Amino acid sequence: MNRTDTPVVAHTSENTASVSRQRSFGLMLAASALGLMVSPESWAQDAAERLSERLEPLETYHASFEQKILDSSGDHLQEAQGEMWLARPGLLRWEVDAPYAQTVMSDGEEVYLYDPDLEQVTVQAVDERITHTPALLISGNIDDLTASYDVHYENGDEDIFTLVPSTPDTLFEELNLMFEGETLTELWMTDSTGQRTAIIFSAIRQNSEIDDERFTFEIPEGTDVIREGR
Template sequence: MNLSTKKSTKQKMMSGALAGVLMTSLGIAAPMIALTQTATAAPADNLTAAKRLNKLLTNTKSMTANFSQTTKGASSGTFKGSMSVQRPNNFRWETKSPSEQLIVANGNSMWIYDKDLEQATKQNVDSQVGNTPALLLSGDPSKIDQNFKITQPYSNKNYYVLYPKSDNASFKSLSMSFSGGKPVMMVLNDTLGQTTSIKFSSIKMNPSIGSSQFKFTPPKGVDVINQ
């Protein structure tokens, strides 16, 4: 394996791991509807922001969209594809260019399949939930406030910034922006000093998604790695 291939492999795997965190986050962000704008632009206090976020999470059960994911840092690059998410804890993240990669999670396990590398990695979702925004899926405002500092910088804008309180979290901050009641952009600053922006388009809220979308069986001949 030459240096170029090693670098490409590293970028793909880091992108896959990051996408997993983001999509776990998106499982939280998807059930968003627009807040009624108010006259003031003052920030909401943390408890109010957490309660608003929790209240909004219960309104949408599923979402599909196309995405464009751009990372700036050690693993710079832009990836495009499609995604689907269904509460609780189900998501499918399929990168189609510049390379093909599939990430599927169903609440118990998460698969990262890289077609070019002929490699599939299986991870236990439970082992990585503790310090990710997946805790927001609990639907308990007190737990949200306990584990995250959730801010709404402008009370008249549908924009939230989450800061994990744990030192072991895999990201420093995660921001979510909404337009017309739909999440249109997420920006994650990770612990590696990288910034990843994800823009969503062709968004469909509450579609019917077959359970097969959240299942994965490694193709014959693919190397399987259990983590």
């Protein structure tokens, strides 16, 4: 993980995205062959509704994670492990244990990026760009999510939702959410350089009680504080 970047992410492989597009196109051809009038807009609407059905019941989410960053050729650049807590709307705690300790926490109004090795914390107001970070995006408003992204859906051993931003000013080009049944198990994200980030979740607990203190950040004494945008 790049220690200067917000580590809250997730991606989809190029092969998965290609297969998804091919299957969607094949379904449209099959519908046409049967004489059904199915527009691309109706497919997108159906995918968005399916995604909303998965996310709306999600009040809290707690899991361990393994994060891998790959370059455009698929070579591993970095790996990290940690634990996350999420509560809607807008609450997040993302703790990286290895190889470098780091904490990212949102209380819904501000985001704290804490590096204990550097004894430094960066504080940012929650704005539109910050909320487009994948984990915060999932913890946010469902209507805003489906309004800001074109959503595509692929059904298989896993249900895969591909989100493509409808505006250019985002942190990623494509985001994939993978579900096993009703449980979110993986996030894949691809940025404009072709770099991909994969986050695989384990020991998942959905809608379990999370102490409010998880989403309160106390700045350690002696820590340098950088407040951006002020």
